[in-house]
Amino acid sequence: MSQFTSAISSTQKPGPAQSVQRLLHRHPALSPAVILVIIVVAFTIANPRFSNPQTLSLLLQQTAVIAALAVGQTLIILTAGIDLSVGAAAILASLVMAEVSAGMGMPGWLALVVGGVIGLVAGAVNGALVTRLSLPPFIVTLATLSVFTAIALLASGAKSTSAKDMPALLSWTGVTFSVGGFSITTGVLIVLALYAVVAFALNRTAWGTHVYAVGGDAEAARLSGIRVSRVTMSVYLVAGVTYAVAAWVLIGRAGAATPNGIVDGNLQSITAVVIGGTSLFGGRGGIGGTLLGALIVQSLTVGLSLAGVDAQYRLLAVGVLVLFAVALDQWIRKAR
Amino acid sequence: MMSEREPVLEARGITKRFGHVLGLDDVDVEVHAGEVLAIIGDNGAGKSTLIKCLTGALVPDSGQLYVDGTPVEFRRPQDAQAHGIETVYQSLAVVPALDIARNMYLGREERLPGFLGSVLRMTDRKGMRVRAKERIDALGIRTIQDPEVSVESLSGGQRQAVAVARAAAFGSKVVVLDEPTAALGVRESAQVLELIKRLRGEGLGVVLISHNMPHVWEVADRIHVQRLGRRAAVITPESHTMTDGVALMTGAAG
Numbered sequence: 001m002s003q004f005t006s007a008i009s010s011t012q013k014p015g016p017a018q019s020v021q022r023l024l025h026r027h028p029a030l031s032p033a034v035i036l037v038i039i040v041v042a043f044t045i046a047n048p049r050f051s052n053p054q055t056l057s058l059l060l061q062q063t064a065v066i067a068a069l070a071v072g073q074t075l076i077i078l079t080a081g082i083d084l085s086v087g088a089a090a091i092l093a094s095l096v097m098a099e100v101s102a103g104m105g106m107p108g109w110l111a112l113v114v115g116g117v118i119g120l121v122a123g124a125v126n127g128a129l130v131t132r133l134s135l136p137p138f139i140v141t142l143a144t145l146s147v148f149t150a151i152a153l154l155a156s157g158a159k160s161t162s163a164k165d166m167p168a169l170l171s172w173t174g175v176t177f178s179v180g181g182f183s184i185t186t187g188v189l190i191v192l193a194l195y196a197v198v199a200f201a202l203n204r205t206a207w208g209t210h211v212y213a214v215g216g217d218a219e220a221a222r223l224s225g226i227r228v229s230r231v232t233m234s235v236y237l238v239a240g241v242t243y244a245v246a247a248w249v250l251i252g253r254a255g256a257a258t259p260n261g262i263v264d265g266n267l268q269s270i271t272a273v274v275i276g277g278t279s280l281f282g283g284r285g286g287i288g289g290t291l292l293g294a295l296i297v298q299s300l301t302v303g304l305s306l307a308g309v310d311a312q313y314r315l316l317a318v319g320v321l322v323l324f325a326v327a328l329d330q331w332i333r334k335a336r
Numbered sequence: 337m338m339s340e341r342e343p344v345l346e347a348r349g350i351t352k353r354f355g356h357v358l359g360l361d362d363v364d365v366e367v368h369a370g371e372v373l374a375i376i377g378d379n380g381a382g383k384s385t386l387i388k389c390l391t392g393a394l395v396p397d398s399g400q401l402y403v404d405g406t407p408v409e410f411r412r413p414q415d416a417q418a419h420g421i422e423t424v425y426q427s428l429a430v431v432p433a434l435d436i437a438r439n440m441y442l443g444r445e446e447r448l449p450g451f452l453g454s455v456l457r458m459t460d461r462k463g464m465r466v467r468a469k470e471r472i473d474a475l476g477i478r479t480i481q482d483p484e485v486s487v488e489s490l491s492g493g494q495r496q497a498v499a500v501a502r503a504a505a506f507g508s509k510v511v512v513l514d515e516p517t518a519a520l521g522v523r524e525s526a527q528v529l530e531l532i533k534r535l536r537g538e539g540l541g542v543v544l545i546s547h548n549m550p551h552v553w554e555v556a557d558r559i560h561v562q563r564l565g566r567r568a569a570v571i572t573p574e575s576h577t578m579t580d581g582v583a584l585m586t587g588a589a590g
Contacts, residue, residue: 025486205457206445209438216431223393223429225414225443283433 028277032292043303053181064191067294068246072239073269074290079215080282081137087265088148089122093247098161098257108169116244123240131229160258173252187249199287216283344369344541350399359385361565367541374544374552377562391423392416422507426514428499432488437468440502471505493524510541549578
């Protein structure tokens, strides 16, 4: 009988630091969850109004758009890519939806379909440039950030369209209803549903495992029979759909489609992803952490203003959190 | 042993160019069931290119592959896998951040039965975990206990064991190992060599690429000497000494 009997370091008991490291390694959403709890408790102590249903409702509504963008961003970062064009793509989709409905008289559902197609095409352009031409995602999306923005401005004539001039379906995402003191918008529910679907696909299907494999080690994935460019392309397409959803939620939230809706959506979504524990090196992290990350960023904004702190400190706090998250990721990646 | 020994895997006239460089020049290979065929050669002799062509990782420019005498064409690793040919690459082709079970089933995940699997496309995570552990145990690999541990937390020998276990679990005809002992210590190397003998004992054809002459002379039944992109000779540990083998590799003999 041949036996692998050597027990190199595998029988050593891990120290407490190592145990924490391993735990965070297995559950990447744990650290943002702890941070969010600490933030909520701290802000509630500073100002009890923070935990009011009204405040929390507003917080959810304000988080929804960035949270939607961050879904696509998470998928792309999991493949070791990055998408700087997310905000521009969402603005483009929202302006086109406004233009074809308010300007050209398309019914709401058709305008939504058009918006979805715009998102898909934007994702397809990014995905094709990354997979077919093997260009770095950073450069590709830096370029398409400008391209999408330019097309959006040209198509809309750089003017805003009020949601009042659009079919009701397009601003339906802004409709609020009460649940036990909380006022929830349909947009919030749509974004939560988006998270549920993507979390299911990432964790329960072979596609999800392949996304992690492509980001973790593309060559190993290829040798294991995974079609790396096909998986990568699918991620950019799914991301494109999430940008269209973000555009829809944005129209409901802002009550208008405007050229400067979420210009910094790219940086905000990347911030949410990184604070949420997904590694910028790819292959590590998860969608649940991203939702927590988006909530953390928004909680800082709301909480600091309620605590009477100068709004500029929010940026400082977000910056420190990002550094902390990246440092934590480096530490976790060394887990043995 | 087979009566009329038809090779389980055979290659005829394999040629592969990289731009102006002729990586493989009209190479023949035969692998029989229940034997260890070692492939030796100096750096750049075309060993890795050859096994990549045998396993679907590279598509040869010309030449023909046969499995059990039937002509086949491998355009991707999965084509070779579908014919029962598995490869343990030198890089191991494992994804560090994924756990052992996911790595073993990477690219051939099993779905749940019924609606959950066919419509929702849910993978059978628990089943794959259980079967991964069974296969590791069946090979007598005792240093790996928990199939949910990520591969990056394993030692080099343990990672090698995972890659070999994956190949052995799915390879019904041939297992190809590229430098399986190169990164291992003495003790772990001995365990891998034992594992190779076990695979042979189960009737698999084993292709072993190695720089380590003592390892080759210990386990190989036949030795394919690759030199300058061509097959220089096929010898056996009985017919030639290690010194002869090295001489053939470097061109000092023949």
